[in-house]
Amino acid sequence: MIRKLVLRCLVQLENRNSQIAPVIDEVIRKNQLSEADRRLLTEIVYGTIRWQGHLDWIIQQFIKPGFQLDLQMSYILRVGVYQLLYLDKIPNHAAINETVELANQKGQKSKNFVNAVLREIQRSADSLILPQLEVDPISHISLKLSYPKWLVKKWIGQFSPKWALEFCQASNQIAPVSIRTNTLRIDRHKLAMSLRKGGNQVVESRIAPDGLLLTKTNPIRSLEEFQAGLFQVQDEAAQLVAHLLAPQEKSEIVDLCASPGGKTTHLAQLVGNVTNVVAVDLSTKKIERIQENCQRLGITNVHIQVANAKTDEIEALVAADSILIDAPCSGTGTLRRHPDIRWKRTAKQILDLANLQLEILIKVATQIKSGAVIVYSTCSTEVEENQEVITRFLEACPRFSVEPAHDYLPFLPANAITSDGYLQVFPHTHSVDGTFAVRLRRID
Numbered sequence: 001m002i003r004k005l006v007l008r009c010l011v012q013l014e015n016r017n018s019q020i021a022p023v024i025d026e027v028i029r030k031n032q033l034s035e036a037d038r039r040l041l042t043e044i045v046y047g048t049i050r051w052q053g054h055l056d057w058i059i060q061q062f063i064k065p066g067f068q069l070d071l072q073m074s075y076i077l078r079v080g081v082y083q084l085l086y087l088d089k090i091p092n093h094a095a096i097n098e099t100v101e102l103a104n105q106k107g108q109k110s111k112n113f114v115n116a117v118l119r120e121i122q123r124s125a126d127s128l129i130l131p132q133l134e135v136d137p138i139s140h141i142s143l144k145l146s147y148p149k150w151l152v153k154k155w156i157g158q159f160s161p162k163w164a165l166e167f168c169q170a171s172n173q174i175a176p177v178s179i180r181t182n183t184l185r186i187d188r189h190k191l192a193m194s195l196r197k198g199g200n201q202v203v204e205s206r207i208a209p210d211g212l213l214l215t216k217t218n219p220i221r222s223l224e225e226f227q228a229g230l231f232q233v234q235d236e237a238a239q240l241v242a243h244l245l246a247p248q249e250k251s252e253i254v255d256l257c258a259s260p261g262g263k264t265t266h267l268a269q270l271v272g273n274v275t276n277v278v279a280v281d282l283s284t285k286k287i288e289r290i291q292e293n294c295q296r297l298g299i300t301n302v303h304i305q306v307a308n309a310k311t312d313e314i315e316a317l318v319a320a321d322s323i324l325i326d327a328p329c330s331g332t333g334t335l336r337r338h339p340d341i342r343w344k345r346t347a348k349q350i351l352d353l354a355n356l357q358l359e360i361l362i363k364v365a366t367q368i369k370s371g372a373v374i375v376y377s378t379c380s381t382e383v384e385e386n387q388e389v390i391t392r393f394l395e396a397c398p399r400f401s402v403e404p405a406h407d408y409l410p411f412l413p414a415n416a417i418t419s420d421g422y423l424q425v426f427p428h429t430h431s432v433d434g435t436f437a438v439r440l441r442r443i444d
């Protein structure tokens, strides 16, 4: 039953617009799974997607050259090999038998084929030899750590083979749940104590002042502290962005690209739930998610608007002092939490996103007053969406200057700030989601 549901999730994830967490949530909801089954389903779906490239490399060595597997068969074999090689708690015979049953619909011949391939892999996978890192770093990293070659090549060119190797390793780790204390209701220490009492394992973030990491926890929505609005789920690095904007009380604050409201609610919190924050996103559905979070957290100073940041329909911008543009991006900094992203992105998408990001930034820049501050941020690691957007922006809008991130985030280690004064962190340098943010002031 669980393997069939796994297969259903994997086939749905073939759709480029699908996202791993909602696909799994829906299957869990529709099938009313027990806690144990829920965990197993989640683990196999995430693991199979994360290791898909590596699994395919192994499978290819055990089928005849040129033999084309159909989509269904590819997934059946991937699920089988994933369990054999990565899930110690499932005995090999059970992993093989359950996987063979998945091929039932396709007939006895297919079942025999799956059985034979899996048994051969169980016997001989250890003896496979990868291309050497020193000789062919692209193939080595791509096949060993399961990333598309074009992205590994891009990262090696953009940074170095060492960077690419370490980033890919760290991005395959399962990230702890990261939360931000709702300081309007409780302080971090008291929240940590309360969560620990409930049996959760909690450590304090070393880089986000109000952040906690839940290294072992029950489902988040079931926690009393979540229901009571004592925290917001948010990566540690994402928690730095509102501090970089450093909004002041009694000022005008606008958060564009705001849904689901992680940073909106943080901004609202930093100004003590009194100063108004205008939060903007593209659709009513998106805006509803901001409202839900505000309601749960007891935040009442957020005013919402459905609008497109590429237009001049956001009146609040004219008088704004602090503006956040947390731009739509490729999300390559979040591969720990969204392993499917690596198989969905294309080089063209990254360039299209960079053009959209620049367009939004320039449109906003032309509407705001002198002295106003924009923070531009992404959860991308791609130079096109980060440094290059800022370079292109400063060429187009020379009346802006960069204010060094260190002045606003003095508690960060030096290697979290680039020589240009940008905030930039990665999973392998700070054990956080890859995040980029720049503070720009209009100075004319």
Ligand SMILES: C[S@@+](CC[C@H](N)C(=O)[O-])C[C@H]1O[C@@H](n2cnc3c(N)ncnc32)[C@H](O)[C@@H]1O
Pocket: 256, 257, 258, 259, 260, 261, 262, 263, 264, 280, 281, 282, 286, 307, 308, 309, 310, 326, 327, 328, 329, 360
């Ligand atoms: C990275 S997410 C924002 C995450 C959010 N700031 C948070 O911290 O929870 C980017 C958001 O930008 C929105 N978006 C994309 N294009 C937009 C546009 N042209 N105008 C306004 N919002 C846009 C998307 O709907 C999406 O919700």
